[in-house]
Amino acid sequence: MSAPRERHAPTPRIQVTGRARAGRSTVRNALSLLSAEETAPVDDPCGPVPTLDADLIVYVLPGTLHPVDRRLLATLPADRTLVVLNKADAIGTRWSDAAATAETHTESLGMPTFPLVATLATRTRTGTFTPAELSTLIGHRTRPDPPFTLTGDHFTAPGLAPDSTARRDLLADWTLYGISCALAALRHDPGLTARVLLQILHSASGIDPLHEEFHRRYEQATTRLRR
Numbered sequence: 001m002s003a004p005r006e007r008h009a010p011t012p013r014i015q016v017t018g019r020a021r022a023g024r025s026t027v028r029n030a031l032s033l034l035s036a037e038e039t040a041p042v043d044d045p046c047g048p049v050p051t052l053d054a055d056l057i058v059y060v061l062p063g064t065l066h067p068v069d070r071r072l073l074a075t076l077p078a079d080r081t082l083v084v085l086n087k088a089d090a091i092g093t094r095w096s097d098a099a100a101t102a103e104t105h106t107e108s109l110g111m112p113t114f115p116l117v118a119t120l121a122t123r124t125r126t127g128t129f130t131p132a133e134l135s136t137l138i139g140h141r142t143r144p145d146p147p148f149t150l151t152g153d154h155f156t157a158p159g160l161a162p163d164s165t166a167r168r169d170l171l172a173d174w175t176l177y178g179i180s181c182a183l184a185a186l187r188h189d190p191g192l193t194a195r196v197l198l199q200i201l202h203s204a205s206g207i208d209p210l211h212e213e214f215h216r217r218y219e220q221a222t223t224r225l226r227r
């Protein structure tokens with residue numbers, strides 16, 4: 001007698017989509033969506049628009065909403081779509097600018113839109129500040145900012161202090177936005193530990209509210225599949 005065939009509960013199919021270079025791969029990593037499918041870019045002039053028919057669609061905007069995004073989003077079911085306003089670090093001059101833009105898109109698209117700095121969210125998943133990195137940051141915490149973290153060139157300028165190599169490594173490792181957040185936190189409290197600093201940066205990336213909503217939608221999609 002053959003063994004009864006094991007029945008696996010169906011799992012929702014996820015697509016991560018958006019224009020070329022929007023940050024689809026980085027957002028996929030930031031949300032740890034190993035089984036999610038990264039679609040072809042929606043604006044590839046040489047290829048067809050990908051079919052967006054997954055149970056859950058994560059639509060990544062690279063800080064801007066173009067007519068091509070608007071047209072496509074209008075065709076997607078609101079209950080299966082999450083919009084990520086990625087590259088929030090490049091919107092305006094502070095987080096509230098990105099949050100206000102996301103709010104405007106939420107209203108005009110009729111879909112929740114979450115501001116995110118996916119590069120920082122990914123980085124905070126993989127490790128913490130080394131003692132050397134922390135000491136470089138603490139050494140510069142009282143420098144007037146801006147202009148210190150206005151651009152990567154300002155931050156790594158050799159004339160500022162003899163530790164330009166350490167600053168270049170920090171920039172490569174933590175991004176300008178991460179460094180700017182870390183310095184702001186250290187100015188407030190120079191005694192912060194590497195662990196607390198990491199939590200602050202994780203939170204500053206915007207990943208938590210997105211993650212929470214993603215899981216809520218994932219549960220809903222699972223329930224739909226089991227009906």
Ligand SMILES: Nc1nc2c(ncn2[C@@H]2O[C@H](COP(=O)(O)OP(=O)(O)OP(=O)(O)O)[C@@H](O)[C@H]2O)c(=O)[nH]1
Pocket residue numbers: 019020021022023024025026027041086087088089090116117118119120
């Ligand atoms: N400033 C900033 N850059 C980001 C962010 N997320 C991604 N990027 C950068 O944007 C570029 C594209 O990111 P990817 O994740 O490769 O984007 P993609 O949509 O998968 O790109 P393709 O697959 O090449 O079309 C890379 O240089 C990333 O480092 C972010 O939150 N902030």
Ligand SMILES: [Mg+2]
Pocket residue numbers: 024025038
């Ligand atoms: Mg990619």
